[in-house]
Amino acid sequence: xxxxxxxxxxxxxxxxxxxVPNDAESNRVAQVLEDDFATGTYxxxxxxxxxxxxxxxxxxxxxxxxxxxxxxxxxxxxxxxSFYNIPEPPPPGLSPLRDFTxxxxxxxxxxxxxxxxxxxxAAHLTETYAVDNELFYITATGxxxxxxxxxxxxxxxxxxxxxxxxxxxxxxxLMVFRGFRAAIIPLIVAVVAVxxxxxxxxxxxxxxxxSIFARTLVTALGLGLAIxxxxxxxxxxxxxxxxxxxxxxxxxxxxxxxxxxxxxxxxTVGASLLGLLVFPVVYLRSFAIAGVAIVAMxxxxxxxxxxxxxxxxxxxxxxxxxxxxSFWGRQAGRVLNRPIPWLLGVTLILLVLxxxxxxxxxxxxxxxxxxKEEPARIAAERIRTDMSMADVNSVHMYAxxxxxxxxxxxxxxxxxxxSIDGPVRMDSTLGFVRLDNTSPINTLSRHFRSIDDDPAxxxxxxxxxxxxxxxERIDDLVxxxxxxxTPWDEGILIGGNDATxxxxxxxxxxxxxxxxxxIAVVTFVLLFLFTGSVVMPIKALVLxxxxxxxxxxxxxxxxxxxxxxxTLGITATGTIDxxxxxxxxxxxxxxxxxxxxxxxxxxxxxxxxxxxxxxxVRQGLGTTGPIVTAAAMLLAIxxxxxxxxxxxxxxxxxxxxxxxxxxxxxxxRATLTPALMKLAGRSNWWAxxxxxxxxLRYGVWETDPVDLPPNARPA
Amino acid sequence: MKRREIADTLAxxxxxxxxxxxxxxxVARHLEVVDIDPGTTLITEGDEGExxxxxxxxxxxxxxxxxxxxxxxxxxxxxELALLDPAPRAATVVTKSDCRVGILSVRMFRVIVRxxxxxxxxxxxxxxxxxxxxxx
Numbered sequence: 001x002x003x004x005x006x007x008x009x010x011x012x013x014x015x016x017x018x019x020v021p022n023d024a025e026s027n028r029v030a031q032v033l034e035d036d037f038a039t040g041t042y043x044x045x046x047x048x049x050x051x052x053x054x055x056x057x058x059x060x061x062x063x064x065x066x067x068x069x070x071x072x073x074x075x076x077x078x079x080x081x082s083f084y085n086i087p088e089p090p091p092p093g094l095s096p097l098r099d100f101t102x103x104x105x106x107x108x109x110x111x112x113x114x115x116x117x118x119x120x121x122a123a124h125l126t127e128t129y130a131v132d133n134e135l136f137y138i139t140a141t142g143x144x145x146x147x148x149x150x151x152x153x154x155x156x157x158x159x160x161x162x163x164x165x166x167x168x169x170x171x172x173x174l175m176v177f178r179g180f181r182a183a184i185i186p187l188i189v190a191v192v193a194v195x196x197x198x199x200x201x202x203x204x205x206x207x208x209x210x211s212i213f214a215r216t217l218v219t220a221l222g223l224g225l226a227i228x229x230x231x232x233x234x235x236x237x238x239x240x241x242x243x244x245x246x247x248x249x250x251x252x253x254x255x256x257x258x259x260x261x262x263x264x265x266x267x268t269v270g271a272s273l274l275g276l277l278v279f280p281v282v283y284l285r286s287f288a289i290a291g292v293a294i295v296a297m298x299x300x301x302x303x304x305x306x307x308x309x310x311x312x313x314x315x316x317x318x319x320x321x322x323x324x325x326s327f328w329g330r331q332a333g334r335v336l337n338r339p340i341p342w343l344l345g346v347t348l349i350l351l352v353l354x355x356x357x358x359x360x361x362x363x364x365x366x367x368x369x370x371x372k373e374e375p376a377r378i379a380a381e382r383i384r385t386d387m388s389m390a391d392v393n394s395v396h397m398y399a400x401x402x403x404x405x406x407x408x409x410x411x412x413x414x415x416x417x418x419s420i421d422g423p424v425r426m427d428s429t430l431g432f433v434r435l436d437n438t439s440p441i442n443t444l445s446r447h448f449r450s451i452d453d454d455p456a457x458x459x460x461x462x463x464x465x466x467x468x469x470x471x472e473r474i475d476d477l478v479x480x481x482x483x484x485x486t487p488w489d490e491g492i493l494i495g496g497n498d499a500t501x502x503x504x505x506x507x508x509x510x511x512x513x514x515x516x517x518x519i520a521v522v523t524f525v526l527l528f529l530f531t532g533s534v535v536m537p538i539k540a541l542v543l544x545x546x547x548x549x550x551x552x553x554x555x556x557x558x559x560x561x562x563x564x565x566x567t568l569g570i571t572a573t574g575t576i577d578x579x580x581x582x583x584x585x586x587x588x589x590x591x592x593x594x595x596x597x598x599x600x601x602x603x604x605x606x607x608x609x610x611x612x613x614x615x616x617v618r619q620g621l622g623t624t625g626p627i628v629t630a631a632a633m634l635l636a637i638x639x640x641x642x643x644x645x646x647x648x649x650x651x652x653x654x655x656x657x658x659x660x661x662x663x664x665x666x667x668x669r670a671t672l673t674p675a676l677m678k679l680a681g682r683s684n685w686w687a688x689x690x691x692x693x694x695x696l697r698y699g700v701w702e703t704d705p706v707d708l709p710p711n712a713r714p715a
Numbered sequence: 716m717k718r719r720e721i722a723d724t725l726a727x728x729x730x731x732x733x734x735x736x737x738x739x740x741x742v743a744r745h746l747e748v749v750d751i752d753p754g755t756t757l758i759t760e761g762d763e764g765e766x767x768x769x770x771x772x773x774x775x776x777x778x779x780x781x782x783x784x785x786x787x788x789x790x791x792x793x794x795e796l797a798l799l800d801p802a803p804r805a806a807t808v809v810t811k812s813d814c815r816v817g818i819l820s821v822r823m824f825r826v827i828v829r830x831x832x833x834x835x836x837x838x839x840x841x842x843x844x845x846x847x848x849x850x851x
Contacts, residue, residue, distance in 0.1 A: 605822065608822045608823075608825060608826050609821065609822050609825060611825075611829065692830060693737070693741070693830070696741050696826070696827075696830050696831075697737070697740065697741040697744055701745070701823070706747065706765065706766045706818050706819075706820050708747075708749060708818070709749075709751055709755045709756070709757065711751060711752045711755060712749040712750070712751050712755075712816075713749060713750045713751075714748070714749060714750075715716040715748040715749055715750050715815055
């Protein structure tokens with residue numbers, strides 16, 4: 001209940017931004033332009049469609065001017081470029097901010113402040129101005145508005161997914177446990193874990209920014225792990241009861257064995273999420289923090305909430321004999337008999353699934369991430385189709401040493417920039433200079449001087465290019481401009497929407513190897529401490545990588561290349577959001593490791609007792625496999641519910657996770673794990689002798705409880 | 716009881732006489748050490764065995780078929796036969812004084828025997844002694 005109270009309204013304190021690396025060049029430009037020049041990018045755009053006549057007809061013009069003036073006076077608005085505040089016809093070179101037929105007009109608004117402040121301003125502007133009136137159909141769009149609407153729709157969709165998943169999960173649990181009491185425990189634990197995670201997020205926001213999309217992580221990972229952990233506890237408790245132990249002893253032994261596995265699994269999953277800290281992006285770092293909180297909550301909830309309920313239900317929970325005569329036991333037997341065909345066959349399938357990943361084209365989201373019926377998307381698509389986005393998506397060039405008191409130098413530089421492929425207009429203190437008329441056509445423009453009017457602050461340039469959005473030449477242009485020779489020793493910095501996208505993708509992609517390395521090293525160390533083997537961690541890492549690569553290959557095939565796009569109701573953009581696969585990687589890697597730890601714990605338990613590698617694999621898979629299958633299927637239900645979202649990245653997230661856990665459970669754990677373990681034989685447990693000694697002394701051991709005399713006291 | 720103290724106590728037990736200090740500390744890490752009142756039955760003849768007992772301090776009485784066959788003091792150990800060759804316990808062991816007992820689960824017993832040759836040799840020596848006694 002406390003968690004419920006603390007966690008309430010957490011969405012309101014989560015940040016909607018944090019996608020851009022703090023030290024990115026484009027971020028520095030954005031900061032300077034806002035602080036020193038009171039300008040920025042057009043994050044919020046209003047599209048006005050005249051109901052009668054044309055947008056420049058007198059009565060429409062009067063209304064447009066009124067709206068423009070009101071917006072200009074709104075707090076949080078830096079600058080407004082409107083069809084109604086430029087001369088008609090516009091000065092040569094300046095976009096007319098209307099379509100050719102005269103039915104559509106644009107008002108572009110630059111917003112001030114942090115991402116969250118801009119989101120709030122955008123929400124207010126949309127609520128106030130994106131309202132049809134007698135003269136216009138009015139719709140809001142723009143990068144900030146699209147991102148705001150995406151977060152809002154995703155939030156609503158997640159609430160719906162949670163409501164949809166809860167009864168389906170209970171139904172699944174009833175089928176797995178064949179008893180209401182046993183089935184309800186994972187659900188109770190999951191609810192406590194999720195509420196606890198929201199409370200933890202709320203507390204965490206007091207210290208750091210946490211992305212609003214962390215809520216997706218709570219639903220996916222919090223629910224998933226809580227169900228996994230509590231299923232493991234309930235299954236073990238039933239086995240202990242079946243072995244004739246009384247309820248107290250069964251609970252105690254369950255916590256000593258499965259409890260330790262859960263603690264260790266939580267440490268492994270948490271550690272893999274910490275790999276996100278290598279990305280200098282608030283969005284991903286906040287997932288690392290949120291992820292650790294969620295994992296801790298899932299482990300705590302299962303260990304603190306499940307035992308009292310198990311004690312309360314006692315034998316009424318249903319006693320289940322430990323058996324290896326499950327599908328998994330039989331499957332393990334089949335694979336152990338013919339390991340090489342199984343290994344080659346499944347590996348081939350996974351490699352084929354993985355192959356599209358070679359074409360992966362990471363980028364950032366645009367309006368097509370939204371459902372087709374969303375007004376912000378419809379408006380953006382109309383602008384894309386019927387109007388020029390040139391002014392909205394221009395390149396910002398900041399020249400710290402640019403001296404606006406030397407117009408000839410600025411003019412010469414402008415001519416040089418306009419001589420390369422792409423730019424058609426360059427705005428500066430000289431005014432609007434066009435490609436086809438490279439003589440200054442305006443008097444000095446105040447707009448490109450700092451607010452202190454100090455030449456030492458430098459100046460900036462607005463470069464309008466001829467490419468349509470999605471044109472790959474935009475990236476080449478930004479990179480060419482970054483390497484451009486300038487007359488100033490201080491050089492230039494490039495910003496704007498395109499540069500921001502490029503900086504974000506480049507930074508994230510460049511850190512991926514480091515994140516993989518951190519995750520691999522941490523996982524290797526933890527799995528070594530758990531198994532005492534150096535072969536097992538390598539096997540686990542390779543299999544996880546194979547399983548995840550196959551999943552991502554599938555995502556590229558669908559979401560980037562557009563296969564089944566119509567069926568799924570998405571629009572393929574030829575790119576894939578750079579953040580979503582990384583986030584999914586950490587979650588699925590964590591869940592895969594979770595399953596690996598569950599299975600390895602049982603295999604090792606048996607191997608320690610018997611020294612028989614094959615039989616240990618058969619026993620371990622036979623007893624734990626059904627739990628892994630059931631947990632994976634239940635999680636898949638939750639993830640498929642998330643995939644019903646209309647926001648394409650959330651859909652990709654849900655669908656990808658569902659496919660990943662099912663692939664992992666059915667293809668990797670059921671076939672590749674036993675096949676490789678059979679081929680490796682006793683080498684599975686190999687480690688250099690000093691490391692084996694180290695593990696025996698300092699490693700993690702799932703201790704078997706011993707039956708002590710009743711009056712025994714710890715010495 | 717601290718691990719270091721347990722290791723120091725183990726050093727006086729013949730079973731661990733070949734162990735290095737590092738080995739002793741490793742065994743100490745896995746040994747559960749408890750104090751037990753007099754008159755407590757540690758092992759019951761005929762039961763299935765899952766535990767290895769090491770008497771660190773105190774005295775126990777060993778009986779078979781209801782007849783006391785001997786007393787054992789600090790350094791004595793019980794239960795290894797049933798853990799090495801699964802069979803019912805061969806004797807009943809009851810504490811005769813306040814006892815400090817080190818306990819290992821069957822799993823950790825087997826891991827230690829497998830991983831620490833010094834303990835395996837000690838155990839073989841102890842078993843050889845028991846065999847010789849039985850033959851005499």
